[in-house]
Amino acid sequence: MKHLNFTLLICVIASQIGFAQKKIELTEIWDGTFRTKAMQSVNAMEHSNQYARIENTSSDNQGINLYSFQTLEKNTTIFSTEDFSAIKNIDSYVFDHNEKQILIGTNSKAIYRRSATADYFLYNTETKSLVKIADHPVMEPTFSNDGSKIAYAYQNNLYIYNIANRSTQQVTDDGKKNHVINGIADWVYEEEFSIVKMFDWSKDGDKLAYVKFDETEVPEYSMDIYGTGLYPTQDKFKYPKAGEKNSEVTIHIYDVATAKTADVNLSEFNDFYIPRIKWTNDNKYLSAQIINRHQNDLKLFFINGNTLDKKLILNETDKAYVDIQSITFQDNNDFIWLSERDGYNHLYHYNKEGRLINQITKGNWEVTDYYGIDNKNKTLYFQSVEQGSIYRDIYSISLKGKNKKRLSTQTGTNSAIFSPNLDVYINTYSSSKHAPVYTLNDAKTGRKIKEILNNETLEDKLTAYNLPEKEFVQLPTTDGLQLNAWVMKPKDFDPAKKYPVFMYQYSGPGSQQVADKWFDSNDYWHIMLTQQGYIVVTVDGRGTGFRGADFKKVTQLQLGKYEVEDQINVAKHLGQQSYVDATRIGIWGWSYGGFMSSNCLLQGNDVFKMAIAVAPVINWRYYDSIYTERYMTTPQENPKGYDDNSPFTHADQLTGKYLLIHGTADDNVHVQNAMAMVETLVQKNKDFDWLIYPDRNHGIYGGNTRLQLYTKMTNFVLNNL
Numbered sequence: 001m002k003h004l005n006f007t008l009l010i011c012v013i014a015s016q017i018g019f020a021q022k023k024i025e026l027t028e029i030w031d032g033t034f035r036t037k038a039m040q041s042v043n044a045m046e047h048s049n050q051y052a053r054i055e056n057t058s059s060d061n062q063g064i065n066l067y068s069f070q071t072l073e074k075n076t077t078i079f080s081t082e083d084f085s086a087i088k089n090i091d092s093y094v095f096d097h098n099e100k101q102i103l104i105g106t107n108s109k110a111i112y113r114r115s116a117t118a119d120y121f122l123y124n125t126e127t128k129s130l131v132k133i134a135d136h137p138v139m140e141p142t143f144s145n146d147g148s149k150i151a152y153a154y155q156n157n158l159y160i161y162n163i164a165n166r167s168t169q170q171v172t173d174d175g176k177k178n179h180v181i182n183g184i185a186d187w188v189y190e191e192e193f194s195i196v197k198m199f200d201w202s203k204d205g206d207k208l209a210y211v212k213f214d215e216t217e218v219p220e221y222s223m224d225i226y227g228t229g230l231y232p233t234q235d236k237f238k239y240p241k242a243g244e245k246n247s248e249v250t251i252h253i254y255d256v257a258t259a260k261t262a263d264v265n266l267s268e269f270n271d272f273y274i275p276r277i278k279w280t281n282d283n284k285y286l287s288a289q290i291i292n293r294h295q296n297d298l299k300l301f302f303i304n305g306n307t308l309d310k311k312l313i314l315n316e317t318d319k320a321y322v323d324i325q326s327i328t329f330q331d332n333n334d335f336i337w338l339s340e341r342d343g344y345n346h347l348y349h350y351n352k353e354g355r356l357i358n359q360i361t362k363g364n365w366e367v368t369d370y371y372g373i374d375n376k377n378k379t380l381y382f383q384s385v386e387q388g389s390i391y392r393d394i395y396s397i398s399l400k401g402k403n404k405k406r407l408s409t410q411t412g413t414n415s416a417i418f419s420p421n422l423d424v425y426i427n428t429y430s431s432s433k434h435a436p437v438y439t440l441n442d443a444k445t446g447r448k449i450k451e452i453l454n455n456e457t458l459e460d461k462l463t464a465y466n467l468p469e470k471e472f473v474q475l476p477t478t479d480g481l482q483l484n485a486w487v488m489k490p491k492d493f494d495p496a497k498k499y500p501v502f503m504y505q506y507s508g509p510g511s512q513q514v515a516d517k518w519f520d521s522n523d524y525w526h527i528m529l530t531q532q533g534y535i536v537v538t539v540d541g542r543g544t545g546f547r548g549a550d551f552k553k554v555t556q557l558q559l560g561k562y563e564v565e566d567q568i569n570v571a572k573h574l575g576q577q578s579y580v581d582a583t584r585i586g587i588w589g590w591s592y593g594g595f596m597s598s599n600c601l602l603q604g605n606d607v608f609k610m611a612i613a614v615a616p617v618i619n620w621r622y623y624d625s626i627y628t629e630r631y632m633t634t635p636q637e638n639p640k641g642y643d644d645n646s647p648f649t650h651a652d653q654l655t656g657k658y659l660l661i662h663g664t665a666d667d668n669v670h671v672q673n674a675m676a677m678v679e680t681l682v683q684k685n686k687d688f689d690w691l692i693y694p695d696r697n698h699g700i701y702g703g704n705t706r707l708q709l710y711t712k713m714t715n716f717v718l719n720n721l
Contacts, residue, residue: 069419096147144205183210192626243634313354407446413517430518500584508592510545541566560645568604588612602650610657663696
């Protein structure tokens with residue numbers, strides 16, 4: 001990445017003679033005009049060195065096709081909806097361990113961000129038989145390792161379906177909505193620990209471990225559902241806000257043969273979370289991660305499934321918080337662990353007794369994904385930001401931490417899907433200049449074997465739009481720290497003119513908006529604004545991710561302090577440039593970004609002329625316990641941290657133009673935030689604009705909703721900046 005000196009910047013100006021640029025229309029952003037081709041629903045098979053994909057077999061039918069990792073040729077269509085009228089669309093699929101059976105989900109209905117119910121069918125690839133595993137929609141059906149049974153959740157209880165005799169065994173019977181959940185995460189675990197399934201089969205399939213959530217004492221949140229009927233209805237669900245009661249969690253192990261359940265003793269813990277459970281490769285032991293409410297003390301236990309004795313294997317602590325990591329077991333039960341303990345996220349190798357064998361990766365850069373280990377060659381594969389925090393590359397390294405090799409060669413964002421035997425991988429590459437390209441690559445050298453799919457057609461289409469480039473730069477803070485940023489100027493930029501600047505950010509802990517990858521829908525909207533004569537800038541300030549733990553965790557206990565300071569200071573810096581109209585600087589963001597844009601307009605009222613806040617957190621006291629307390633502890637412990645940077649506190653400083661947007665069915669950031677902010681501004685006699693979307697969740701989409709939303713925001717920018 002280069003450093004940008006705005007005062008010395010030499011700009012290449014498009015010739016005014018013959019300059020042509022097709023204008024982006026808002027409808028094009030949402031109607032698929034700029035949609036990229038992608039390899040969707042790709043799953044690497046465990047044993048056969050193939051990968052599976054859902055593809056359309058005709059205009060009315062879908063199929064699951066198997067492809068060879070070596071040749072990329074289609075081997076067979078293993079399942080087609082054309083042969084089974086009961087399945088119209090394939091929403092999801094998963095093979096059993098032996099790759100002889102497939103669980104196919106259809107008629108999916110979303111619950112929250114990650115959870116859903118669906119009708120599930122079991123397809124036998126040898127007998128070509130199709131059987132529905134339950135006469136009602138279920139959640140998270142999971143094969144036992146030997147493929148003889150399927151565990152699933154239904155109405156807060158767990159069940160086991162026996163494939164051979166098609167019988168169903170009920171595991172729990174105390175599940176009840178808003179009281180007890182067995183084996184499925186409650187709302188806050190799903191949202192903040194990114195997990196839905198909280199049960200797991202032992203390696204031999206003789207035991208099923210699960211977490212029980214008793215949310216009886218958790219405060220309840222209600223949302224009005226307006227619908228189209230004469231009277232609205234209400235949706236009520238348990239939502240623990242910061243400082244409030246969480247679900248009480250316990251671990252249980254069900255013995256399939258005896259149909260008896262044993263309870264794991266966790267009485268030494270108080271007010272804690274169980275973010276992960278997973279059986280090890282030793283059928284005897286279940287691993288469980290337990291973390292305290294402050295989330296700065298994580299313990300990894302191995303629990304004996306027979307005796308229920310537990311052994312502390314690893315203890316990870318941090319002065320701020322410990323990120324939850326997935327654990328990967330080797331055949332001998334040694335495991336690979338990710339940790340920030342040296343200040344950067346790196347891979348560590350432990351033996352099954354919990355003794356550290358070695359730190360595998362080291363350096364002032366972060367591992368961003370772990371793909372697996374080739375046990376034969378003792379080689380690990382991972383993704384990292386070693387080439388710069390805005391980039392992603394694929395690497396290999398020996399288990400001993402030697403012979404690290406960069407496999408990807410193109411600068412931008414690279415990700416990988418490895419074959420089961422880890423000899424080849426599918427690389428997905430994109431950058432701000434190159435639409436996604438999928439290639440097959442050799443795992444030893446990174447050499448491209450064959451191109452699978454590209455987006456040259458889209459790139460050719462975009463030449464007519466003569467898109468501006470995203471220029472990646474670094475901008476200084478007042479204390480000399482360099483912040484990653486990108487800048488997009490009008491294509492006919494003239495440094496002798498003065499331009500308004502519109503800033504976009506998110507700024508949440510560990511997040512990233514400045515990354516060298518292909519455009520998303522917001523990018524096309526920002527490009528459209530450059531065509532209207534705006535400069536668009538995005539800056540990742542302090543608290544964002546992939547630059548080390550100190551940079552990320554500096555915001556601890558005071559969310560919205562340094563992040564807001566950084567956006568205000570950058571805006572001031574931009575305002576000093578000769579081609580920027582310092583009286584016309586605006587900012588917008590969504591969710592955490594809405595919290596930020598609100599604060600920037602209020603606390604930086606001498607800098608920002610306008611702001612748009614979509615689905616913003618207005619007071620962290622209104623947000624959930626796991627996320628908020630990870631960074632702030634509880635409101636009872638840290639009231640000043642909660643209040644000092646709440647937009648409530650600074651509402652009387654509103655002088656610019658403010659647009660507040662929210663959906664009434666937002667289960668994540670409740671519309672209560674918007675309503676409280678509205679009331680505060682009303683009582684301060686402040687003029688502002690607001691827009692409420694009935695029955696829309698945190699994403700605010702459905703039908704023409706996104707088009708109308710961005711039309712509203714476009715007009716607000718054009719009229720007020």
